[in-house]
Amino acid sequence: MRKLPDLLAELARACHQASAGERADLAGLLVRAYRSADAVAYKFGARDLSARLIELF
Numbered sequence: 001m002r003k004l005p006d007l008l009a010e011l012a013r014a015c016h017q018a019s020a021g022e023r024a025d026l027a028g029l030l031v032r033a034y035r036s037a038d039a040v041a042y043k044f045g046a047r048d049l050s051a052r053l054i055e056l057f
Helices: 004-017 020-043 047-056
Strands: none
Touching (some): 020 047
């Protein structure tokens, strides 16, 4: 959980810098990471953070 912010930033950066062939795979990983962050936030009662994550994706 503590590494998710760094992971999200790194995946977003990689997605923006990737070639067209790699971008789809990286975007899929980014979406899964955001969904995981949402699940963690919701489970720990951070409903406002969960709602914000849903707005982003």
